Amino acid sequence: MHVPDGFINAPVSAVAGVAAVGAVAVALRGARRELDERTAPLAGLVAAFIFAVQMLNFPVAAGTSGHLLGGALAAILVGPYTGVLCVSVVLLMQGVLFADGGLTALGVNITVMAVVTTVVAYAVFRGLATVLPRGRRSLTAAAFTAALLSVPAAAAAFTVLYAVGGTTDVPIGKVATAMIGVHVLIGIGEAAITALTVGAVVAVRPDLVHGARGLTAPLKLRVGDALIDAPAAHEPAPAAARSSHRKLWAAGLVTSLVLAGFVSFYASTNPDGLEKVAHDKGIDRKEEEHAAKDSPFFDYGVEGITNTRLSGGLAGVIGVGVTVAAGTGVFWAVRRRRAQDPDPAQAAAVTEPAESS
Structure with a gap:
């Protein structure tokens, strides 16, 4: 659902860009509460x-x-604020390196594919969890x-933006019906x-899944005719936890490289x-040439490599590498910012005037 340049006019694209910047700013602040030394690298991996x-x-x-759009997956695994950042990093890498999604439409794409999907998905997820x-x-x-x-929520959001700032004269009812209809089907795959x-990660490390916190049923023991909660299991030793975390991260990275590269x-x-x-409705009549059309990785290929399989696979591997590096850098920076923030209780104690004796 990457919106190219030319589908949405400049004023609406600018407003969507401002909204996207605001959403990312809020997400950066909220992600400080979601990220720690374990989940920061996981968030970079989720983006990749x-x-x-x-x-x-x-x-x-x-x-x-x-x-896949990925908003729901990111929100459940690493939290809604961090999820917005994960998808935003992906969209930025795709637009700049691979000319996938217009640069002037980056705000539209972040709003539709990162913000709407994450907010809707996490709201539904938490509602069902209760x-x-x-x-x-x-x-x-x-x-x-x-x-x-x-996914259909994102399609509806695009339809609204197109109704306000579409560059071609197409009946909005037809656009809405077609967009939401096909994206309901795509939503099944998503x-x-x-x-x-989510099920695979929960099976091996439920403690790393943001959406699983507090949602696992306590183990029950039968004592006589009554069921009582079993004593809480001891957390794994720090060394064992770090080893398990590294194995999960390595397995996820290898899986991403295989998927993208092969x-x-x-x-x-x-x-x-x-x-x-x-194409069917004529929305693309005013599509503009991508500003990154001269990128050496244009359209998920590597310039100078004529073998289609090798070119596409190498571009995918490069994309995964760049995304995991950029994402991990962003999330570690957010994590460090959280560590530097003063504790509210301590700050209150320092600023509270001393009582007179």
């Missing part, structure tokens, strides 16, 4: 994984494909539903990927939902 999986377009209808029984199955079901609904990924060659070549609707 989203980049990799977005290269895997899957067929959803005749002549149409879809790909009514469903606590446990891994309920967690996975909530993740599936949240991801499913986040939901399956999100549920499988599996992406077998992805569907059909246009995605927005591209298909834009």
Whole structure:
């Protein structure tokens, strides 16, 4: 659903850009409360994984494909504020390096693909978590539903922006019907990927999953005819936890590299939902040439390499590497900023005037 330059006029694109900057600023502040020394590297990995999986377009209808948006996945794994930052990093890397999504439309893309998907998905997820029984199955079901609904919500958000600032005269009702209809189908794929990924991480390290905190049912012991809560399990030793964390991070990075560098060659070549609707309805009549068209990685290839498989695979590997480096750098910086912030209780104690004796 990467919106190219020329679909939305300059004034609306500018307003969306301001909104995106504001949302990222709020996310940077909120992410300080979500990130610690364990989750900061995980957040960078989540961004790289989203980049990799977005290269895997899957067929959803005749002549149409879809790909992961990633807002729901990021919000559940690392928190909603950090999730907005994860998807924003991915969109920035894609726009600058691979000319995927317009640069003047970057604010539109962040608003639609990062902010709307994350906010809607996390709201749905937390709402379901309060009514469903606590446990891994309920967690996975909530993740599936949240991801499913986040995709048509993003399509509806694009439709609203197009209704206000579209550059072509197309009946908005037809745009809304086509966009939401096809993205409901794409949402099924998004939901399956999100549920499988969240379930896999919860199975090995539930303590690292932001959305799983407080949602796992306590172990019960039968004493006579009554069930009582079992004593809380001791946390793993710091050395064991660090080793497990490194293994999870390494496994996630290898998976991302394999998906982007090898599996992406077998992805569907059909246009995605927005591209298909834009072509069928005439939205793309005023599409503009991308400002990064001279990038050596234009359109997910490497300039000078004629072998299509090698070129695309190498571009995917480079993309994963750049995204994990950029994302991890951003999240560590946010984490360090949190560590430098004074403790509110201590600050209050320092500023409170001493009582007179």
